């Protein structure tokens with residue numbers, strides 16, 4: 001694949017490691033074998049952020065075009081929305097849940113005064129015992 005230059009290995013810091021473009025159009029580097037002073041690591045970018053980080057590792061670009069294409073290629077962070085900058089007090093917290101009052105037991109119905117026995121008509125003295 002296309003070599004965009006050589007750079008510093010992000011793992012061991014060895015300089016002069018070739019940095020290339022993969023088939024998926026992302027940067028990658030393969031460090032040198034340990035016998036050659038490297039660390040046997042590989043670093044593959046999978047998105048624009050890691051492409052940018054690997055491009056920053058390049059110390060010697062193969063050409064201006066490659067540098068323009070890969071360096072400062074990371075997407076800019078989105079500006080913060082304006083409505084978040086207002087100094088608005090946060091809404092008051094909801095009232096703490098109070099222990100629910102237990103339902104009062106049903107009150108006993110007020111006692112009615114005992115109905116007085118209807119006054120009996122006074123019997124005539126002697127009443128039915130009296131012979132007419």
Ligand SMILES: [Zn+2]
Pocket residue numbers: 009010011012013014031032038039040041
């Ligand atoms: Zn290395």
